[in-house]
Amino acid sequence: MNSSNPQSTARILCVDDEPVGLTVRKLLLERRGYTVETASNGTTALDLFKTRPFDLVLLDFYMPAMNGAEVARAMRQIRPDARIVMLSAYVSLPEEALQHVNASLTKGIHPEVLLDSISQIISANRTGD
Amino acid sequence: MEPRTFSRILRTSLLIPTLVIMVMAAIVGWELQQLRTALTWVDRADRVISEMRLTLRSMVDEETGLRGYLLTRRDEFLQPYNNAIPRVETQLASLSDLTADNSPQQQRLQQIRSSYDQWMMYSQRMLSDQSALTASSFESNMEGKKLMDQIRNQFEETIRAEYQLRDERVRKSADLDKLFLGSLIALTVVLGSSLAFFTRRQLLGLSHAYDQMLADSRRKTVQVEEQREWVSTTLRSIGDAVIATDSEGKVSLMNAVACQLTGWTEEEARGKDLQDVFKIVNQETREAVENPVSKVRRMNKVVGLANHTVLISKNGTEYNIDDSGSPIRNSDGELVGIVLVFRDITREYQMQRTLRTTEKLALAGRLSATIAHEIHNPLDTVSNVLYLIRADSQGETLKHVDLAMQELQRVSQVTRSMLSLYRESKTPVPVSVKEVLESVLSLFDRKISGNEVRIAKSLPSSLTVEGFPAELRQVFSNLIGNALDAVGQHGALSLIASKTAAKGDLPAGVSVVIADNGTGISQDNLSKLFLPFFTTKGEQGTGIGLWVSKGIVDKHGGTIAVDSSTEADYHGTSFTVWLPEKFTGERHSPKVQVEMEKGKQLETA
Ligand SMILES: Nc1ncnc2c1ncn2[C@@H]1O[C@H](COP(=O)(O)OP(=O)(O)O)[C@@H](O)[C@H]1O
Ligand SMILES: [Mg+2]
Numbered sequence: 001m002n003s004s005n006p007q008s009t010a011r012i013l014c015v016d017d018e019p020v021g022l023t024v025r026k027l028l029l030e031r032r033g034y035t036v037e038t039a040s041n042g043t044t045a046l047d048l049f050k051t052r053p054f055d056l057v058l059l060d061f062y063m064p065a066m067n068g069a070e071v072a073r074a075m076r077q078i079r080p081d082a083r084i085v086m087l088s089a090y091v092s093l094p095e096e097a098l099q100h101v102n103a104s105l106t107k108g109i110h111p112e113v114l115l116d117s118i119s120q121i122i123s124a125n126r127t128g129d
Numbered sequence: 130m131e132p133r134t135f136s137r138i139l140r141t142s143l144l145i146p147t148l149v150i151m152v153m154a155a156i157v158g159w160e161l162q163q164l165r166t167a168l169t170w171v172d173r174a175d176r177v178i179s180e181m182r183l184t185l186r187s188m189v190d191e192e193t194g195l196r197g198y199l200l201t202r203r204d205e206f207l208q209p210y211n212n213a214i215p216r217v218e219t220q221l222a223s224l225s226d227l228t229a230d231n232s233p234q235q236q237r238l239q240q241i242r243s244s245y246d247q248w249m250m251y252s253q254r255m256l257s258d259q260s261a262l263t264a265s266s267f268e269s270n271m272e273g274k275k276l277m278d279q280i281r282n283q284f285e286e287t288i289r290a291e292y293q294l295r296d297e298r299v300r301k302s303a304d305l306d307k308l309f310l311g312s313l314i315a316l317t318v319v320l321g322s323s324l325a326f327f328t329r330r331q332l333l334g335l336s337h338a339y340d341q342m343l344a345d346s347r348r349k350t351v352q353v354e355e356q357r358e359w360v361s362t363t364l365r366s367i368g369d370a371v372i373a374t375d376s377e378g379k380v381s382l383m384n385a386v387a388c389q390l391t392g393w394t395e396e397e398a399r400g401k402d403l404q405d406v407f408k409i410v411n412q413e414t415r416e417a418v419e420n421p422v423s424k425v426r427r428m429n430k431v432v433g434l435a436n437h438t439v440l441i442s443k444n445g446t447e448y449n450i451d452d453s454g455s456p457i458r459n460s461d462g463e464l465v466g467i468v469l470v471f472r473d474i475t476r477e478y479q480m481q482r483t484l485r486t487t488e489k490l491a492l493a494g495r496l497s498a499t500i501a502h503e504i505h506n507p508l509d510t511v512s513n514v515l516y517l518i519r520a521d522s523q524g525e526t527l528k529h530v531d532l533a534m535q536e537l538q539r540v541s542q543v544t545r546s547m548l549s550l551y552r553e554s555k556t557p558v559p560v561s562v563k564e565v566l567e568s569v570l571s572l573f574d575r576k577i578s579g580n581e582v583r584i585a586k587s588l589p590s591s592l593t594v595e596g597f598p599a600e601l602r603q604v605f606s607n608l609i610g611n612a613l614d615a616v617g618q619h620g621a622l623s624l625i626a627s628k629t630a631a632k633g634d635l636p637a638g639v640s641v642v643i644a645d646n647g648t649g650i651s652q653d654n655l656s657k658l659f660l661p662f663f664t665t666k667g668e669q670g671t672g673i674g675l676w677v678s679k680g681i682v683d684k685h686g687g688t689i690a691v692d693s694s695t696e697a698d699y700h701g702t703s704f705t706v707w708l709p710e711k712f713t714g715e716r717h718s719p720k721v722q723v724e725m726e727k728g729k730q731l732e733t734a
Binding site for chain 1: 497498501502504505506507508509510512513514516517520534538540541544545556
């Protein structure tokens, strides 16, 4: 919708085990002009992450088999400069869980707060280039 | 010595002398009898002698009469002769009677008799011979005289013999007399000395027994005293409180622990009713608990007291106690008293309560995790959906969607504040003071609007401190909760946060003042405020809020101070929490401790 956004070409990988939440979040991000790919678990996400580059990964923390913190660590092992935002239903996550992410947000915050954080992190990336 | 032995001794000491006296009386009686018989025999001899003399005289009378007659032939001279004849006969008969027991005397009397008979024949002859010549002839006179002399000699001999007999008898009786006297004296001596000996022995025995009895009782007294001493020191050394009462429930013994818990000294309490000294109520209902004395009496066995029993001491201090009462019985099994043993379990009780609180917190933590997941996921989706709808809306619909989003944000805020109370990070992070206070306030939204409490805030958003957000949230929710409790309806609260510059050793920080116009805190309570379990709210309060808050603030290297007034026209309380900007941990440098002391002074000011 906002085609003049310099970030419109940015690619985001969205990971969550909740299909409804994932679909809606994808819609939200696409409305902002991002290109979004989704995965419903850590393994699928890592497979996608290996095959193509993403400007940002939006990770749910609580997922069966592999939680967000484990996925983040694995991604940083592949690409240490990977930009990752942790999204969690829990108000506080243990310190260790946030070691390999750029930011952590609580689910249920205002969508604009989420979008702002994402755009900040991506543009920081761009300026850093 | 037993009383039975004693009375036996008394009995024998009476009986034996009585027996001895009876034996003595028998002996003396027998001896008296002997003496009397002996004297009778002497008497008999005397009578024999006098009878013989009389007989002799009668015969002489006959002779004199005969001679006179023969000379004068006058009948009046013959009168004595005739009178004497029957007298002699009776006298001789009586003599023979008297001497019947003595054959030699009988023989002599026999001879006298025959001599007398000869004389009688002579006299008859003389009387029948009427010739005065014959009668007065010398020969015939000589014949009569010879016969009479023979009689006289025979009598003399018999009397002598009788005298001999008498002498013998007198001697015998004198001997008996002597024997009697002697034996009487001997018996008296024997009796006296044996009585004396016996009595002495008895008395000695008695006094010995008495001495022994005295020694015994003295020893027993000492033993009893020692035993008493032992029991009472044992009771006194017991770590639990002990109160003993008599069967009426009057206090008879109290050990030191009991004195300490009840606030009574043993002297004061002795003889008082147990209920007065040992006041117990049910912690929840505040109703008096059944008096243990009547309970023990009723159940007639060892009884424990009901749970939640509180002992109210003399000065009003309350102790949670755990106790039991047992009957004291004498050897006959009668109830003579009751002994109560109890313990101060206030600490255990509070520990249990803390444990329960901690358990509740743990449970709440688990619950919050579940709620977080189950609420935040749909909440997130709904938020996003509303945001998408909003982009396509205009006019009325846009307004409605905005309203919906606003309300949804409130839900999100509340759940986040609630859940954040139970989370903790391991390292301190920058915390926005404003955010913390706002999120705490939102927890009390209902209470604030319900009680129409006015809130004045001055919370610059720039203020941050390093720390543990959940813990700091807990501090402020305790302080704000207490303030709301204190103001009740229509009260006012002010929350003012401000930056404090570094000064000397004290680093830069943020001070937060939470003030209320509530009831205020009394001087007495001010000093106990930060002690665990101090609460004036009864079951509604836990009394750990301020204690925990102080712990958290200390851990952050900050201070907490209180100022309060209960004056009628400006009552209220203000708590000041100061936190350093950079997390340094609990401060131990002396300078800072001085500062904290100042804070403490404030607390108690
Ligand atoms: N703002 C206040 N105004 C009046 N009294 C207070 C205030 N804050 C604390 N108190 C007193 O301090 C006591 C202890 O408080 P706290 O430790 O939070 O325990 P609780 O609130 O469970 O009683 C309270 O019971 C109350 O008497
Ligand atoms: Mg409280």
